[in-house]
Amino acid sequence: MNSAVDTQALLEENQQLHAELQDLLEQARINQQIMQRHQAFDLRLIGSSEFRDLIETASLLMPNTFNLEIVTLALVDYAFDVRRILHDLQIGLDEYPNLLFLAENGPALPLEKPTLGPYQHELHQSLFPTYRPASVAILPLTRHQKLIGYLALGSAHEGRFTGNLATDFIERLASVVAICLENVINNERLKHIGLTDPLTGVNNRRYIEQRMQEEIGRAQRERSALSCLFIDIDHFKRVNDKFGHQSGDDVLREVATRIKKELRLSDSLGRYGGEEFIVLLTQATLRDAERIAERIRASVAQQAIEIAGADEALQVTVSIGAASQTPPDRSMSADQARQKLIASADEALYRAKEGGRNRVMLAG
Numbered sequence: 001m002n003s004a005v006d007t008q009a010l011l012e013e014n015q016q017l018h019a020e021l022q023d024l025l026e027q028a029r030i031n032q033q034i035m036q037r038h039q040a041f042d043l044r045l046i047g048s049s050e051f052r053d054l055i056e057t058a059s060l061l062m063p064n065t066f067n068l069e070i071v072t073l074a075l076v077d078y079a080f081d082v083r084r085i086l087h088d089l090q091i092g093l094d095e096y097p098n099l100l101f102l103a104e105n106g107p108a109l110p111l112e113k114p115t116l117g118p119y120q121h122e123l124h125q126s127l128f129p130t131y132r133p134a135s136v137a138i139l140p141l142t143r144h145q146k147l148i149g150y151l152a153l154g155s156a157h158e159g160r161f162t163g164n165l166a167t168d169f170i171e172r173l174a175s176v177v178a179i180c181l182e183n184v185i186n187n188e189r190l191k192h193i194g195l196t197d198p199l200t201g202v203n204n205r206r207y208i209e210q211r212m213q214e215e216i217g218r219a220q221r222e223r224s225a226l227s228c229l230f231i232d233i234d235h236f237k238r239v240n241d242k243f244g245h246q247s248g249d250d251v252l253r254e255v256a257t258r259i260k261k262e263l264r265l266s267d268s269l270g271r272y273g274g275e276e277f278i279v280l281l282t283q284a285t286l287r288d289a290e291r292i293a294e295r296i297r298a299s300v301a302q303q304a305i306e307i308a309g310a311d312e313a314l315q316v317t318v319s320i321g322a323a324s325q326t327p328p329d330r331s332m333s334a335d336q337a338r339q340k341l342i343a344s345a346d347e348a349l350y351r352a353k354e355g356g357r358n359r360v361m362l363a364g
């Protein structure tokens, strides 16, 4: 009798142990899956060499990997450096609603350690403009003792991020994200430098030719208008000869600034040669181009340019040739169409010079 009871008890204990073992194995399997997901995430993050990759990894892959409703990345960019680079590299900010830029006088967010806890509207709304989570982890991202941004994790569950949770894991995550972010921004900066004219800060010839090719391709597909202005400073040699090369450089910079002021964000300005600039106007007919060219001509001519060391401001003028393809000929390759557009604008510029300078002439 006793031995039957013992056997029964042993069987039950055995079953219980077996069930516990199954649970442990199941837990181990889940943990291994989580680890693999985290490792895959780390590799994607570390492998990001472009801004697009990093933002997509942070705002799309991270919520999946960590079971979160939202992840945003907010950058310190008070001087608009990063935004300017992204704009010039044609990375549209509208594409990334979870990429944010901090306001200089924004709320007092943590500067060193991550903070975890319930969502507080006053404090956190700028980090979560599109979704209001129940609990949040705000991770300051720092490099070389400087704050470069925040990674903000949001969960729909109140208990997900609480003040007493260990933060080792997310501190490590913040360090990896900060290093990757710095890397990616440096990479994009380098790319930008390679496409920028160092004297005037506007795009260089390589960029404008590349951009033109892309825009012509798009205009050919969409059958939209595209125009180009060829701008040349009049008698620029005299400026150099009379006031020196340094003053010539000042004039080039000021002319570039004045041209840029007359353009929309979607237009591109490039320094094409010594004292020549090219402007690419998207969705613009020849009439639009003429109007914009006239505005540029007037803005250069209207106000003399102050030059360091010269007694009086310099009266400078520009001549402009405008050409348009409305829409670009689809039988030509984008490269041929680009060359034709530039050649037509150049020919119109020649007529503007011949006609007495300080004027706009249209191709065609």
Ligand SMILES: Nc1nc2c(ncn2[C@@H]2O[C@H](COP(=O)(O)OP(=O)(O)OP(=O)(O)O)[C@@H](O)[C@H]2O)c(=O)[nH]1
Pocket (backbone or CB within 6 Å): 199, 232, 233, 234, 235, 236, 237, 238, 240, 244, 245, 246, 247, 248, 249, 252, 273, 274, 275, 353, 357
């Ligand atoms: N300061 C400065 N001068 C430059 C630079 N690149 C080219 N130049 C000068 O630009 C001048 C261009 O002169 P030209 O092509 O003869 O033309 P222009 O004097 O402007 O005369 P028009 O175009 O006929 O009105 C030359 O003196 C070049 O040395 C630069 O980066 N800085």
